[in-house]
Amino acid sequence: MNTQPTVTAERESAMLATVPTGLLIDGHWRPAASGKTFDIEDPATGKVLLSIADAGPEDAASALDAAASAQDSWAKVSPRERGEILRRAFEIVTARAEDFALLMTLEMGKPLEEARGEVTYGAEFLRWFSEEAVRAFGRYSVSPDGKSRMLVTKKPVGPCLLITPWNFPLAMATRKIAPAVAAGCTMVLKSANLTPLTSQLFAAVMVEAGLPAGVLNVIPTSTAGATTGPLIKDSRLRKLSFTGSTEVGRRLLADASETVLRTSMELGGNAPFVVFEDADVDAAVAGAMLAKLRNMGEACTAANRFIVHESVAQEFAKKFAAKMAEMTTARGTQAESKVGPLIDAKSRDKVHELVTDAVRDGAVLIMGGAPVEGPGYFYQPTLLLDVREGTRILSEEIFGPVAPIITFVTEDEAVRLANNTDYGLVAYVFTKDLNRGLRMGERLETGMLGLNAGVISNAAAPFGGVKQSGLGREGGLEGIEEYLYTQYIGIADPYAS
Numbered sequence: 001m002n003t004q005p006t007v008t009a010e011r012e013s014a015m016l017a018t019v020p021t022g023l024l025i026d027g028h029w030r031p032a033a034s035g036k037t038f039d040i041e042d043p044a045t046g047k048v049l050l051s052i053a054d055a056g057p058e059d060a061a062s063a064l065d066a067a068a069s070a071q072d073s074w075a076k077v078s079p080r081e082r083g084e085i086l087r088r089a090f091e092i093v094t095a096r097a098e099d100f101a102l103l104m105t106l107e108m109g110k111p112l113e114e115a116r117g118e119v120t121y122g123a124e125f126l127r128w129f130s131e132e133a134v135r136a137f138g139r140y141s142v143s144p145d146g147k148s149r150m151l152v153t154k155k156p157v158g159p160c161l162l163i164t165p166w167n168f169p170l171a172m173a174t175r176k177i178a179p180a181v182a183a184g185c186t187m188v189l190k191s192a193n194l195t196p197l198t199s200q201l202f203a204a205v206m207v208e209a210g211l212p213a214g215v216l217n218v219i220p221t222s223t224a225g226a227t228t229g230p231l232i233k234d235s236r237l238r239k240l241s242f243t244g245s246t247e248v249g250r251r252l253l254a255d256a257s258e259t260v261l262r263t264s265m266e267l268g269g270n271a272p273f274v275v276f277e278d279a280d281v282d283a284a285v286a287g288a289m290l291a292k293l294r295n296m297g298e299a300c301t302a303a304n305r306f307i308v309h310e311s312v313a314q315e316f317a318k319k320f321a322a323k324m325a326e327m328t329t330a331r332g333t334q335a336e337s338k339v340g341p342l343i344d345a346k347s348r349d350k351v352h353e354l355v356t357d358a359v360r361d362g363a364v365l366i367m368g369g370a371p372v373e374g375p376g377y378f379y380q381p382t383l384l385l386d387v388r389e390g391t392r393i394l395s396e397e398i399f400g401p402v403a404p405i406i407t408f409v410t411e412d413e414a415v416r417l418a419n420n421t422d423y424g425l426v427a428y429v430f431t432k433d434l435n436r437g438l439r440m441g442e443r444l445e446t447g448m449l450g451l452n453a454g455v456i457s458n459a460a461a462p463f464g465g466v467k468q469s470g471l472g473r474e475g476g477l478e479g480i481e482e483y484l485y486t487q488y489i490g491i492a493d494p495y496a497s
């Protein structure tokens with residue numbers, strides 16, 4: 001339970017005063033070439049928190065110049081030293097956890113308790129990759145015919161463009177920056193236009209931790225496409241790592257094809273949450289609360305479709321509704337807040353449209369179903385039962401605190417419903433039958449599966465999807481590979497005279 005007091009306005013101002021407002025280019029904080037700035041708003045009040053430099057194409061070109069110039073020397077820095085910079089960054093972020101948590105709550109809206117959880121999660125990528133930096137091993141072997149030797153090495157891919165979303169302002173940045181630093185790549189970070197402040201503060205931490213000038217360049221902008229478009233076509237750029245919607249990812253993939261740019265794509269999801277008749281229903285409800293209400297449902301991993309066996313659907317819905325009713329909707333800095341605002345009016349309107357459409361299509365509204373009156377973009381936690389197959393809410397990312405339930409009878413039907421989507425990021429399965437759980441792992445078309453678990457994100461695990469949920473993996477042993485390329489050196493027989 002959150003026992004912290006509500007945050008004062010003085011504390012908010014004091015913390016905001018520590019956030020750099022410029023662009024970070026070649027180790028210096030500077031204004032945009034155009035002199036333009038843009039405002040970052042608090043989604044709970046609509047008030048402006050800070051105005052920051054608004055990068056344009058000229059600034060993006062300077063950022064890539066800096067990254068390209070720093071690449072050779074940075075690649076020569078020893079893996080141990082790169083790891084130690086990350087470890088120092090981990091210590092600094094951890095020491096400033098309260099500042100980072102408050103900043104995320106202010107610019108993104110999540111309750112402070114959840115923001116603290118994200119600081120731990122986001123910092124863990126720094127610690128994990130500080131340890132992985134020294135493990136980018138290659139191999140030496142004798143060729144099958146014995147007549148030559150094969151040396152296989154790993155090298156940094158080179159300057160990267162990293163593009164992050166607004167929903168996890170720290171973790172989505174550290175999940176890219178930490179492996180890139182560990183691998184020896186330089187970077188241009190285009191932070192999310194709605195929540196760039198956390199990246200600003202994090203970049204200051206990386207400088208304090210000793211990252212050399214030019215390795216990380218940060219260009220917040222209100223004009224994403226126009227600013228980063230030219231970089232994607234610049235042959236000095238060697239990698240694009242994007243986290244965001246499938247729609248934008250698809251467009252960036254098309255742009256990246258021009259220079260055959262290497263890409264990682266962490267895209268949208270439509271997670272099925274399957275509850276079998278043999279599940280522990282209380283455990284399934286606890287998992288559902290996490291999978292649905294974490295981050296107000298604004299997570300790519302959010303359970304988007306509750307596929308529940310018809311024999312337990314009423315019990316599950318009743319208990320789920322009772323838990324949802326305990327969630328207080330309030331600005332994330334309020335001590336009692338459990339559900340913060342959605343990110344903006346457009347997102348809230350879309351959530352409401354999906355709910356209205358589902359009810360029109362025959363779904364039963366158990367609770368919620370409307371925006372919260374007053375300032376900010378709050379939406380009531382909402383539960384819908386008997387949602388009809390084919391209803392729009394089952395095929396689109398809801399990105400809000402809304403849980404639609406659809407029922408099934410056989411395991412085959414559950415599999416068919418779960419796989420009936422273009423996405424394939426994560427699925428959740430609740431059952432006491434281990435064989436059934438493992439079978440579901442084999443049958444579900446997703447990159448990740450939560451078995452009797454409502455959150456499985458972990459810096460030590462490979463995060464990523466299949467189908468239109470993306471390409472590549474972040475975190476785990478796999479995460480650093482996205483920033484390395486393999487070079488093979490064929491060596492003549494050392495015994496030949």
Ligand SMILES: NC(=O)c1ccc[n+]([C@@H]2O[C@H](COP(=O)([O-])OP(=O)(O)OC[C@H]3O[C@@H](n4cnc5c(N)ncnc54)[C@H](O)[C@@H]3O)[C@@H](O)[C@H]2O)c1
Binds near residue numbers: 252425465
């Ligand atoms: N798979 C994952 O790991 C993961 C994690 C978090 C969020 N997401 C997905 O992200 C989406 C929510 O985030 P969002 O609304 O910020 O997504 P978005 O696609 O609108 O934006 C993502 C980022 O791309 C930038 N962008 C938008 N248009 C661009 C363009 N033409 N060129 C270059 N950059 C551009 C945005 O400014 C932002 O920084 C959801 O679909 C969610 O599922 C996926």
Ligand SMILES: O=CCCC(=O)O
Binds near residue numbers: 298300301
């Ligand atoms: O929004 C998607 C990211 C969620 C996570 O990393 O747990």
